[in-house]
Amino acid sequence: MDEILLQILNGLDKGGAYALIALGLTIIFGTLGVVNFAHGALFMLGAFCAVAVKAFLGMEKVTLDPTQTTAWGTPMEIRQPYMEAWFGEFGRLVVDFSVPFSVLVAVPVMLIVGIAMERGLIRFFYKRPHADQILVTFGLAIVLQEIIKSFFGANPIPQPAPEAAQGMIDFGIALGFDAGNVVYPAWRLIYFLFSLAVIGGVFAFLQLTTFGMVVRAGMADRETVGLLGIDIDRRFTVVFGIAAVVAGLAGAMYTPILSPDYHMGMDFLVLSFVVVVVGGMGSLPGAVLAGFLLGILQSFASMNEVKDIFPGIDQIIIYLIAVVILLVRPRGLLGRKGVMEH
């Protein structure tokens, strides 16, 4: 029982990340009709916002100590972070909290990236075939990740969670389990709650604001909204920016769980497409539902008891679910007719 509970937690946590990435992707699909193969790269850029913030906050003052030499004969470098040198203990704390801080940076940065991408490139591709959209966004994704690689290298860069969030939370006790039986890392719980908050924020924005209403109307029927004399294009620019922010936030907060490297976007790309399609093209609730569903099923499929019966099931579970769902429900869980079918 505790085992299943833990796997559900794992699934929710994973699902949170899947849902966030898929959410942005499906917004772009639904509103702009663009197949965005650079969406994984946006996730990666978000993660590197965290890397950059940590690198910035952790900038070190380098002094050479002539009395000591390195193994290769040059004077030893003495490094001290400026933040620590200037602000002492407080400075250390600031560096320690670099990942949460990076969220504040990621929002404007990703918004700008998203808007620049839409204005500078994507908008010329609204009327082009999906194949062209795939080629151009895939090319962009490669360019973005190569740029990141040339700055940060190919190796994963550790981004620890703040010390305060590095421990485990034992909430099994509250549910009547023995102490220590159902414990879960604090940061992962924070990530799950964070993903819920972002998802909630996006939904609230689309449901409650007039801007959101227009966007939803645009998702339903772009031409009609255009006929109403609303400048839908301007709004779609912002929509793209929002999708980029959502992906970026998902990436920035995920760094303590998965040390970021330049290639992580590609690893999430296929998965996020599967999530979106399983949820149903252009359906926001579908993307969220599919994200959590796939996360939880993936966790269950990895349990030893399951793997004993179906060896290798954890390798293919995501794809298997995708096939089954698409064959049973032609447009995914909550998809609408006619979106992205041609």
Added chain:
Amino acid sequence: MSKLYVNRRGLLKGTAAAGVGLAAPTIFTSRAWSAEYMNEPTGDTVTLGFNVPQTGAYADEGADELRAYQLAVEHLNGEGDGGMLSTFSSKELKGEGVNGKKVAFVTGDTQTKSDAARASAKRMIEKDGAVMITGGSSSGVAIAVQGLCQEAGVIFMAGLTHSNDTTGKDKRANGFRHFFNTEMTGAALAPVLKNNFGSDRKAYHLTADYTWGWSQEGSIKKYTEELGWETVAAVRTPLGAGDFSQYITPVLNSGADVLVLNHYGRDMVNSLTQAVQFGLRDKEVNGKKFAIVVPLFSRLMAQGAGDAIKGIFGSTNWHWSLQDEGSKAFVKSFGQKYGFPPSQAAHTCYCQTILYADACQRAGSFRPSAVGAALEGFSFDGLGNGPTEYRAADHQCFKDVLVVKGKENPSSNYDLLEVVEITPRAQVEYPAELLGGELGPYNDGA
């Protein structure tokens, strides 16, 4: 039908079938006749092919390998401070190139994919005339390229490849490995684990679901079970799983008190970081402190895992903090050129280049069979691993193995591992038959 064995440069020297071939029109002058073996250098240079991952997850490791190769070529050609040439026990190389020829090199990108690595190696052999291929950062690629070099008739000096199969089941006469393997890791690590954790332990394995992972899992199981450890479970994880939480949570309440992560590269970075996140490093089970073991360590992985590496045991082929003369010379030479110490991948690649060059010099030829004969059974010292021997039976180097531990208080971003023990060579040696496979005959490509 008579035996037909025709090679690339060899004209069709079969029977009647020869007429079917592509006879060269007379206006062409063919140089195919003169070569005695594949890519025999005819000018005043000899070309080596450095095939390393430049894109993909191991790009940084590949970049470090390439640095080492460039350094080795400099030293062979008499530039720079000579590095380990001065500490190497064989004194044949004088910094005047090899066999009177200057050493030149070409590079290629393996992408850590067998197909791409073979394509790249083929380019270097077919187009650039490389007489030896070296490099790589994974066993799948090493075995694939080794097979290719055997078919083409050039020597393959493996880079970083840790699977038993490279010099076991899939060994080839034209292939040589300086790096150690999972068998040696198991033999070296087990006694240290016993000293530190006792002989009454319950181990839980997480294993990357491909040949290297299985090989590693098998070795560790074998040697730890000999010590009296019990293996609670061995779970296979998909390559590139990213988030391993669903594999780690079952460890929590499994009763195991040791977690063995048979992962490498990004998988290892992620699984270790996440295992520490789940509190496994600080846990107490069965009244004992929980332990995490990572059988194969590398500095780049340690950098990726950050603080999670502290106190974790593992093994490595070489580490720059070693204080023997060879290591010191190499670290000095590498550090002065690039500003930071070399990784184990860089070290093994450097050594392989020097060993190859030395063998050519001793053989007085670049002919694969002659070079191979010079390498077989060759005993040497001064390359950072103590007395070492290239065993003739499987073309595997036998040397001391380092058992390392993540440092608690690293002084720099490179000083992440400390050497706990140097397991002597005698302890990690095994009979060549143990791992099966056949070397087969050398292929000179002509």
Added chain:
Amino acid sequence: MSILSVKNVNKNFGGLKALNNVNLTVDAGTVHAIIGPNGAGKSTLLNCFIGRLEPDTGTVTFDGTSLLGIEPHEINQIGVSRVFQTPEIFGELSLVDNVMIPAFAKRDGIFTLNAWRQIKTETAIRDKAMVMLEDVGLAAKAGDIAGQLSRGDKRRLELAMCLVQDPKLLLLDEPTAGMARADTNNTIDLMKTIAQRGVTMVVIEHDMHVVFSLADKISVLAQGTVIVEDMPENIKGNPKVQEAYLGGAHL
């Protein structure tokens, strides 16, 4: 002699009764118009003939074969062709290709793996297609890309695509919708020629001018039911029809 007979057809969408016990008989060789106010169920009825919709109850029989429960392409293969309200053509292909495709379908059936034959040698099919394009007045544009045609020309093209199959029954859904008067008159003339060839036609039309110049018989559909079925000259004065049109919310 009836070629199409519709008996007791009902179709509900949710709670809405789109077709309520519709009965209809189309005689061979005649032009049968279906008129009625918007929302009367005309298009729904037509969709029941071609396999796009399945009625809840009732039968649709064409030439002795039931049209229910079979695929659209099978319905076409037994001789029913359809012109759509918005012309459905192959927009990326040339006009002659557009007409050759149905000609191939007529000759080779629903699927043939004729990958080794070459179109170039299919002169009979090409000639047939060219004749049809000639008939609809598009021969001069045979090599043009169909998507770039005017709406009227697209409709002609669609007609040619249907006619090349020598259909026994041609269904037309508002063939002159959105056309200028001159275009409409041309289309009427064209349809008259088709009618003279003996093709049975069922036409849905708003434009009474079109209806009365073509139809041999008219069915008036209102709120999902056929309220009158009669000769054109008897329809004009029929009070039921007037009520259906004038009493309805529309027009």
Added chain:
Amino acid sequence: MSLTMNRNDVLLLIGFTIVVFAAPFIFTPIGAGYPDLLQKFAIFGIFALGFNILFGLTGYLSFGHAAFLGVGSYTAVWSFKLLSMNPLPAIFFAILLGGLFSAVIGYISLRRSGIYFSILTLAFAQMCYNLAYSVLTPITNGETGLQLDQSDPRILDTAAGIDYGAALPVSNFFGIDMNSTVETTLFGQTLQFNSGYYFCAVLLILCFFISMRIFRSPFGLMLRAVKSNQNRMSYTGLNTKPYALAAFIISGMYAGLAGGLMAVTDPLAGAERMQWTASGEVVLMTILGGAGTLLGPVIGAGVIKYFENIFSSFNEGILMQAYSFLPETLQHALVSISSLFVGEGWHLTLGALFMLIVIFLPGGLMEGFRRIRTGISRLMGGGKSGKASDRASAAAE
């Protein structure tokens, strides 16, 4: 047979044949004339040609065609191991298995269209890849890849009394080893004529010819109709599904053949051939060259393989040489800029190339050629009239 072809098509086929056979002459000056890369050009040309029959004609975007390539490779290697080192049975079974797999996967996936179809094919291919890498290792030899072994049975070869001795056997077409090369020097260039390449080349030309026949056939017209308007197609009495499925199977067989040829030229089959990135690669090749054009996919395949193999091989040393005619400071500056785009940076060049082409040449490289051709003919036309007027004025004198 050729009587039924357009004159232009005959010319295209002849030109194509000449280029393919003369490839060692043409590609050696740009560093791509060595056997392995020429083989890759031919093999991926076949792969892309087949993919284009599905994607270019019907518009169904499969993201799983690498699975059939992988199946073809595994089948061919198994044929070498069990039956004979002759490539004919190997490619026969590779095509057969490629066709069978594509029939099954296509039948299921074609129940959906658009992106749903793409994701279904992707899912199937990823399942094949993941299983081949791990659980199916007894059949695929997992990460290491399936290789030949001295001790393989090779029933047919044994029956025919062929003994390969202690060395690893080489695939062998009735006495011609697939890795044998004749090397000659012409105008200072070393040209390599490789039998494996010419084996692939003949098949490439055959595949190109078949593809041309399909393009110009009623069947090909129907495939275009599938892409254009499926609604109209079914109301025209045509069943779209078997047409799409037939295209899917044909392209699967092309992929199987390509996979088989990879094993023929280099007897090793690895799982990563089936990964989604490999499927994506053929999509990119096709779009880059020009989807729906006859020649485009072959060109796209060539460009991508050229970048992968040649651009990745440039290192600083080579760049320094290339710029050695320049003053030293300029040389260093140019080397450091260029090295961002070559060597380990070749991905960047490829990504940028994708973007530039799709932005400026929506129809792929073929559109670029078309534009150049019209540009030239306009120029030539202008030139001619210029000359004519010259002549006129000369006459006036």
